[in-house]
Amino acid sequence: MSEDIIATLKENVIQGRKSLEDEGIDEDLTGTPGVVELTQSALDNNIPLDVIVTQGLTAGMEVVGEKFATKEYFIPDMLASAEAVGAAMDILKPLLDASNVETKGKFAIATVKGDIHDIGKNIVAILLRGAGYEVQDLGIDVPTEKIVEMVREEKPDYIGLSALLTTTMVNMGEVIEALKENGLRDKVKVLIGGAAVSDEYACEIGADAYCVDGFHAVKVLDAFHQAKA
């Protein structure tokens, strides 16, 4: 029974079905339980949290990643699966917090001051949640002071800064300088992304990494996470 639920959960992550009304890819699964319902069912059947996360959600996302790499899946598929996993994590979070099962880390993300573009930021947030990170989205046009305050209070492991415009990307450097001034720079890894920036720019302003897209962000964070472990 437990094995069936976990296998179905994994399959529904692969199908990118968040809930009952989603149809999936291979066949019309509309009306059958999706990731949200199956996660709840797993909890109701007393399946351990680490089994739900590792054998159901993470295992499913690994298959999705493989399918994306071989061009069987496209970004909308990847996002659908990540969104489904993110919804499952919302259910599991209070329980995970109360248990000894750790998430892969806390990640905050913001579009910097003066910039209101957020498509890329939102996709990064969805993918990282799907990859098992605890994500806090600070929104768009976020003042530097608010980011510094958040780092001080919430102590995230990573912070992602996004900017589309050449006129606003300079504010990423401002955030890094402000973190230094407040003695917080060594407490958090800073990742930058967006159409205006590059690897070279990340070096120039002293960021820890430049992420070309959301998938790259997952890889970069996983590398940091493994190095920490």
Add this chain to the structure above:
Amino acid sequence: MVREGILIDTPYERMTKEQVTRIHQASMEILSDPGLMCFNKEAAETFNSNGAEVATVSPSDLPCWHIKIPEKLVTDAIDSAPKTIKLGARNPDNTLIMKGDEPRVYFVSGSETNIWLDVDFPTYVKKSDPSIETRVPEFRPRRGTVADLCQSAHVCEHLDTLDAYIRTVNIQDKDITEDNKDVNKFFASLNNTTKHFMTGLTNLKQMDNVVNMAKLIVGGEEELHENPIISFITCLVKSPLQFVEDTTDTFIDVCRRGLPIVVSSSPQAGTTAPIKEVGIMAQINAEVLAGITLGQLVTKGTPVIYGSVPVRARMDTLGDSYGSIETSQYNIDCVQMARFYNIPNYSTSGVCDTKTPGQQASIERLLSDIVVTLSGPQYLHCAYGLLDCNSVFCLLQAVLDDAHFQMIKFFLRPPRIDETQIAEILKQIREVVTTPQKLYIRYIRPVMRSGEISAPYPFEGDGESDNVFALAYERMNELLAKPVEHIDPATTSKIFQEIPGLLPRLNVYEEGR
């Protein structure tokens, strides 16, 4: 089931109704004055016995008649010419139904070239930095062979957008003669594609053999008329306004047999036709109508297709310039004239001036492929793989062309806007604006899986690299590796027993093959 082609809802037309009528009238005037020179005795006699004014031209090196065709003869022929023509196929699912008043476009290969272009990808090393290597396509021309024709038909069988096959290469093997060329080109083509096969005939003496071959394949004479798996093209009228002796003989023979045939005319604006659009249009229309009239006089109701291959002359060489913009304009005008008569049309696009695949080839081909398709010809000889006007065929280019036609076909899909769609989309918008991310991405998937989103260019390289040729070459080899449905062993055996002149190496069931 028949092939769907692509239906053009609102065909693009260049001429107003008044201009179409005026071209028609001008063509009628041309047919009665100056009329045509005719180097074919039977045609002259046919016109004469049906009321045309026919006079012997003398002195002349060749027997020649001057023919003036009265308007009534032409309009009667237009009336009796079939308005719907069926082109059959070995696989009935590949049948084409062409209606003169329906702008449903079928994409077709051709024409016959002497040169086959091989491609290879040698590796070059950068002189200033030997650690850098690159693969560059190299194209090598050579004379076409019967094996090439088999390969071409094989690949064309697997090109999704290609609806029918006109042979692409002239077979010039040492053991191919004027007497055995026709039977071998017919068999090589028919045995490697299940799509409709159209071609010209080299030697009229071989007509019985090729028609008998087709009968053996479909099961008899009646079956061939029910499912005409072969059809013919003839340029019986050489521009300006001359019935040619041998091709007119072929034309008359095909019309007697009641098999489908294209009345094709290929004037060159500037040399064999006036340089102005109005001039080449009035003349080509007169030439095609003259052919259609002859066909209907030979056999009333025989299926004749309004064929147009007009081209503008190059100003530097006075050679053909199929890549010129005007060539597409003429073809679109011809489509409009054929539709005016409700007679199915064979039109031309995609023939380019350049000798090898590349940017010029793509630009010239795509422009004419798009605009001529939009005009709605029924049978578009869009020259898959053809280069250097009509001189070179490259299989790699044919594979590239298939990708272009995938795009054109996708572009021409009608929009889906109805109450159900509107209701669905309003619900979607209302849902998305309430979500934190405000993204529609989750709604892409069902649309993507249903084929409603166009596929990416199939030969796109990774990163910044341009690997179009290498990837198309891979695709070409994949298609060659796919099996084709050959003619069955028993029929093949019968064909080899009854049809003389076939090369034994074409028998795929022969031991050791």
